[in-house]
Amino acid sequence: MKIIVNAEPLEVSAQTLSEAIDELGFDSPAIATAINGVFVPRSVRDTKRLTEGDRLEILAPMQGG
Template identity: 60%
Template sequence: MKITVNGELKHISATTLQTALVELGYADARVATAVNETFVPSSARAGQALAEGDRLEILAPMQGG
């Protein structure tokens, strides 16, 4: 299916947010996620279904000082 990830069109086979993160290379990363502008906590990612045309935002914490 086609979804938009951080503003870029991607083709993925995953059907849930959790499996999409694995497919996109974020399996063990500590990130914040939102689907269609709605925050999805890590505890809910396995149950968050994805559909054609969804917009996924993946945000990693920034470091610095």
């Protein structure tokens, strides 16, 4: 299905948010996620289904300073 990930259109086979995170290679345990501008807590990522055209934001903390 076609979704937008961090403002980039992508094609994924994932059906859930958790599957999309794995498929896209985000392996850090410390990420924040949102679908269509709505925060999605880690506890529901396995059951949060994606639909065609969803806007997914995946944010990882940055180190430095």
